[in-house]
Every structure is written in C-alpha cells, then in structure tokens.
Amino acid sequence: MSSGLKTFAASVAVTAALALGLSGAMAAETPKKGGVLKFVVPDEPPSFDGHRETTFALIHPIAPFYSLLTKVNPENSSDPTDIICDLCTEMPKATDGGKTFTFKLRQGVTFEDGSPLDAKDVKATFHKIIFPGEGVSSARKAYFVMVDSVEAPDASTVVFKLKYPSSAFIPALAMPFNFIYDDAKLAQDMHWYEKNVLGSGPFQKFERQAGAFIKGTANPNYYEKGKPYLDGIEAIFAKKESLRVQAIRGDRAAIEFRGFPPQSRDDLVKALGKDITVQESDWNCVLLITPNHRKKPFDDVRVRRALTLAVDRWGGSEYLSKIAIVKTVGGIAFPKHPLAATKAELEQLAGYWPDLAKSREEAKKLLKEAGIPDGFKFTLNNRAVDQPYKIVGTWLIDQWKQIGLVVDQQVQPTGPFYDTLRKKQDFDVSIDFNCQSIVNPLLDVSKFISADLSDSQYGGYIDRDVDKLFNAMNETDDTAAQRKMMREMEKIILDEKALGFITMWWYRIIPHRSYVKGWNVSPSHYLNQDLANVWLDQ
C-alpha cells in the first residue's frame, strides 16, 4: 500500500471509530452462535449472476452464498483498501516488475454440492469476468483491462499476468461481485448461474419465494472454522421505504444494508432508544448531472457551464444532508481519498466557487452569450427512486430556476430510465450516478471517458484529452503523478469543457437493531455482505 493510501486508510478508520463509538466494544464481545438474521432489501435481484449484475439487490441476498478470491477485511470494512484473502491463503507480492500475481488457494474447500473448489474454478470464473465470450455479459470487464492472462498451473495456484503494472488490479480483484463459480457448471452453460445459486460461501440451501424472500442456512463445511455464527439468513423484499423502516421498528427485520435517510434514523432512535445502533459512513456513490451532448443547446459548452455554475453545492450539502442520503461535496474522485480534490482545489472549479452570487451571474452571462432566452424550458430525466434521485432532482430544478431556466422533471422507473439513457438517448439533461464497491478512483472515473470507450458514459461526448489522462493515470504507480493527472482530468470534465457534473456524494446511514453484531459499515453498500462474521446478541 502506498503512503498516501495508508494515510487515507488510517484517517477513514479513525474517523469511523470515533464517530461511531465502536472502538473496543466490538473486540471485547465474544460472538454467540445461533439465530436467523432477517434483513430488508428494497429490490429483488434481476438475476443471480454476480458477474452480470451491478445492483445491491443482488449482493445483499446472494453474496452470503458465495466465496471470493480476496475481499475487504470485514473487521475493518470502513477502510476499503484493507484487502485480505478469502479463498487465497496469503495476499501475493507482485513479481515480474509488478506484472505477475500468484495466488495460493485454500485446500479442502467444496461447493455446496460437494464438488471440490480448486484453481480451475477460479480461472474459469475470472475468464468469464475478464474475457466473456460471445453472448456473455460481464459488467466489470473494463476493470480488468490490465490483465493479459489467467492461468492455473496446478490445483492450488492461480496466476494473473498483467500487460503493465497497475495499482488498480488488486482492488478490482476484491470486488464483491466476483463470485467464484464451478467451472463444470460454466462449461455446461455459461448462463447457468443466472438462474441458479451454487457457491462455497458461509450460507447454503438457497430458497426463494419471488416477491417475498430469499433464505439460506449456515454452511456446516464453511472453510473459516466456527463461522458463520448465524443459523441462517432471510432477506425480505420491501420496495417502500416506510415499510422497511416499520419492519425494523416492529422487529420484523433487524437491519437494511443499503441506507436510510436522516429522518428515518431519527425516528428509529427516538422510538427504540438503545435498541437501535446507528452506523454511518461516506459512500462511494455519487449523483451526477449528464447533459446530452448530442442535443442542442447542450452541445454548447457555455450552456453546460451555466448549468453547473447555477448549483449551490456547499449550501445544498448542508441542507440536503438533513433530508436525503447525500452529504459530501466532492469532485470526480471519492472524497478524502488521496486522489480526491481538497476543498481549496474544488473551490477553483466552476460550480464550486465560494461566491454563489458571482457564480450565478456568470451563468446568466453565459446563457445570454449562447442565445438562451430567459424562461428557456428543458426536461430533466430522472429515476423513480425517492432517495436521493427525486429529492436531488427537485432541488436542482430550483437551482436552475435561479438563473431563469424552467425545468420539468420526467421521472421513470429504472428500466425505462436506463432505456432513455442507453437506447433512446433523446433526453435533454439527466440525473445519473456512479456507484462503486472498492474505493478505486483510478478506475471509478472510467465513467467520464469517451462514449466509444465507456458503456456507462451517457452524455455521448468524445474527449481524447480525458481518455489520455485516464490511461496515463492507470499505467503509473506514482501517486503524486496520478493525483496531478486526476486534477487535470477533473478540471476538463467539471469546468473547462463542462462535460458532466457532480452534485453531491452519498452518505450512508444504517440504523439497525443493537443485537446485530459483527457487521461494520463500509463506504459501499456492496461491500462486506457475506455475513460470515455477523452474530446476534440475543
């Protein structure tokens, strides 16, 4: 780990410990065995294939059934750079000038059906993720652009060979979606895992009732001896937030792992007192504004700059953090990460100026220069999810009203919302988001590279300056150089060319029943969800 990352890790860990008052308490308690953890999940998984999907709706109910090669340390999950072995025995040191990583695997691990898990399963898994064949969807293929080959020289060894040294490789490997699959099942049908669950994780005997729940029981052959502590898990699906809050309040469920808004936290604390414990964290999720560069007048940099200059991020953060799951003002990299902009650096960018009046005057001037009349109307495309999409969307409309723009909101369910962004591409300006698991800004900012290189950049722009900086950052291990390039990239994206904008970074609030122990909040709702360490103090 570089010194910058160490400092980041230490600061995040200390802040979390102080803020939560958890220090010491966790270590002092001896886990109890038994009980079933019931938790609420806002949505159902579209399929059961972690390699294909990108949603927490898959991770929360399905991750407990699977193992990973490496994972974020569940006892230190507030620090996503603390990566430890799951199926491997020791984190490897890079050889061959940083281009080869050799992993040794645990012996005696089996899948639920009793078949042994060895190197060929790990190889087949990462082949599916990194080199998916025709008709196979891999959501994280782009995160492994540095990988040249994956080999299994013997049953207990897996070797990753990279094209160039990259500090983004180990974080990419530890992503919680990289479930290890049985190579025999994959050989039989590459889509088998979309409809079936067969893993080697802490829980097994997958049981599902569509629209209601997913259940599992403890895996007696789990390789971490003594774990899991729970007898079983039950994920209960409840779309309405009020229902999920009431489920916890009525003790029908003990926890929801995505995050509640501040008001729900306050209501639960008020109602349940010491029976509720609250864990909070900055969240590696950011809400973006994406202007459609294919459409007039949003192809004009002056109009785009005016849109970002109108937004009062500093005031909005203070205000919206009281009612929504957003809080931190930041640039394109996760705030507080060594590669992220400081407040002073942010204040140099359009839309972050400390003088809001000056910023909005500049916005009006730019609109006038671009020939945009007062009262100009356009539509903001938004996702039909209250937290934080609709709240931030409504707030943005009020911000743009301050510079004379009249904005309607088109709110769509997730499917049609994505359809508008990906296929129809007929929106004016859209809310968009970038949620990641492992904090890895070098790759997380791939969201902003040219549309012909990134499947998730919906603005439709091509900017080779941004692409060059992205590649250069990923091909060096020098943190100082990476940081400098990140600032240049940020300046181009958010200010000079106003390609897309950041609103605010999310803030994760998890109020849960105090009897739930062994689960620590992390900066991502995707991380630390195998639940092997969780126990119930009842």
Add this chain to the structure above:
Amino acid sequence: MATSELPATMPTDARTHRTAWQVFTRMARRQPLGVAGGFIVLLMIFMAVFADFIAPHDPTAMNYSAFAVAPGAEYWLGTDPLGRDVFSRIVYGARTALFVGFVSAIIGGGAGLVLGVGSAYFGGMIDLIFQRVMDIFMSFPLIIMALAMVAIFGTGTDKVIVAITIPFVPRCARVVRSSALAVREMPYVDAARSIGYSHSRIILRHMVPNVMAPFLIMITAFVGQAILLEASLSYLGLGVQEPTPAWGLMLQGGAELYAESAPWIAVFPGLAITLAVFGFNLFGDAVRDTLDPRLRSQ
C-alpha cells in the same frame, strides 16, 4: 270586466323577477348538501383561478432555513421537507386538480357522449361490436385502467390527462347509450330521418341535446373521480411530477417518512383531496336530483 283586471301573467312574472338570493335560498332549502358541494367547488375554482394572488409564497421555492416547519404565522400550514410552503402548494394544487379533472371529464365524457349516441342511433352490428369493445374496457377497474395507460404513455400532467380520459369514455358511452336508445324511438327523430337529414345532423342536433341530463350528471361525477385518480397516480409516483404542486404528490415520499414528526405535510393535502371529492360528489348528486325528472317529482 273584473276578471280582466286579474294579472293573468303574474305567476310567471314573479318567477322571472326572483332575485339571485331568493333562488339561492330556495335551492339551499331544497338541496342543502348540493349547495354546500357547490360552495366547495366554487371555492376550489376561486383558488385555482386566483392562486397567484392567494398563495403567500412561491409553491416551488425552497427555503433552506424552513425545513419541515410546523404551521405558524409565516407558514400557515407549515412547510414540507424541501422547505416549501404547504398552503401555497395546496392553493396551486387546486389548479392542477381542476385542470386534470375538468379536461379529463369533458374530453372523456364528450367522446363517450358522441360514441354512445352514435352506437344507439345506428344499432345493429355497429352497436353490438361497439358495446363489446366497451365491455372489454369496462371489465378493468378504473384505477387499473389508468395505471395501464400511464405505463403506456408515461408520466406528467398531459399524459395523466390521457390516462384518466380513456377509461371515462366507455363509462359515459354506456350510460348515454341507454338514454339515446329511448330518444331514437321518438317521433321527432323519425321525422328528421324521413325528411332526409344526415346521420350526423340527427345525432348532433336532435339526439345529443336530449341526452344532456345524464351526460351532465356523469360529467360532475367524473370531475371528482378524475381528481381522485390524479391524486392516486401522483401518490404512486406515476402522475404529475415534482416540482408541480399536486395534492397526491404532496402525500408521497416525504409525507410518509415524516408522518410522525411533521404530520401536517400529509394531513392538509389529504384534507384538500377529501374535501374536493366530497364537494364534487355532493354537487353531482344535486345536479342529478335537479335534472332527473323522476327524482325531481319525488
């Protein structure tokens, strides 16, 4: 002759010289609930038309320092979680509710009127096919039909109007058709047909005016139903979208979340919906009682 001095036309003159107040008090005695309903309807119309003057605040303006503030001197009905004045949003919400209500009811009812009368006039196979199509539409509950329409057309005020209008058409057509079947057999329709008037002239000039009573009754009922439907769709997140002030929308999301700590966010818009629908229903009943000769004689 002494008799010639009697004012033979006096009763008629007395009726024509009845003041508005007299008409009102007479109606209030005969239809007290209808007058109450009419008063609520008028109040809503007044609020909708003069919203710009009545509302003390901009209904979409957010106030950072007034987050979910309780009712008081500055904000009469409090503020919502985004710091917007609840009273002003209710006042402007009347505009949205009435706009959606009247437009849906008039277009849906109007289309139903023409189709219903046409179906009754032509009869035979046309009537048979048309009625079976109406049966299909009417086999879906109103809200399910509206939800299906929203799924097809999308969200937003204009699309909500379309979604509400379409299910109204068969309902109005069915009622109007039953009246038109009786009108079709009247001698004056036969007379019009015998002197060679066109179908459209007979339908529009001779039949439609004679089925106006059930039509008007349906329209008043439709306005209340449309307001309720719009509120339901908006509550479900499928209707009017933020930041447009709409009563159903005000009950959604934040209102649920703040039900305990800031109940005014949900209570007042809920009350507005209840009152409006209650008002239109009472008014509709009174219109029915006035226009339906059987009920009038009772």
